[in-house]
Amino acid sequence: MTDRLNARCHCGKVHLTLPATAAGVLACHCDDCQKMHGNFNAFLAVPVVDVEVSGAEHLVWYQSSAAARRAFCATCGARVLKEVTEAGRWLISAGMIEGPTGRRIIKNLWADSKPDWYDLPAVAT
Ligand SMILES: [Zn+2]
Numbered sequence: 001m002t003d004r005l006n007a008r009c010h011c012g013k014v015h016l017t018l019p020a021t022a023a024g025v026l027a028c029h030c031d032d033c034q035k036m037h038g039n040f041n042a043f044l045a046v047p048v049v050d051v052e053v054s055g056a057e058h059l060v061w062y063q064s065s066a067a068a069r070r071a072f073c074a075t076c077g078a079r080v081l082k083e084v085t086e087a088g089r090w091l092i093s094a095g096m097i098e099g100p101t102g103r104r105i106i107k108n109l110w111a112d113s114k115p116d117w118y119d120l121p122a123v124a125t
């Protein structure tokens with residue numbers, strides 16, 4: 001078992017590695033995530049200092065609220081991460097992780113904000 005997870009955007013210009021101890025998968029159904037991901041946002045949460053980034057110059061940052069900013073790839077538009085600035089935490093899009101993760105969704109966030117066209121994903125117990 002590897003102790004790091006590898007993640008990359010669709011075009012491959014942005015690569016991340018993060019510790020296998022990252023929390024998640026978490027699913028956020030809030031209005032901001034719906035607007036930016038087109039659906040709920042499934043992510044792994046990890047301290048910024050534990051993530052290695054290559055191709056960071058390809059990230060475009062967007063201040064999505066007073067407390068958070070988000071980064072997408074300038075070339076392919078992949079939604080790479082959300083930074084919870086004061087917490088020093090990155091929420092990294094789960095779809096970018098390469099290979100099997102052995103994980104399931106463990107929690108739904110902002111479930112009351114979910115649109116009416118899908119049911120909440122099942123949560124692993
Ligand atoms: Zn890309």
Ligand SMILES: [Zn+2]
Pocket residue numbers: 028029030031032033034041110
């Ligand atoms: Zn959200």
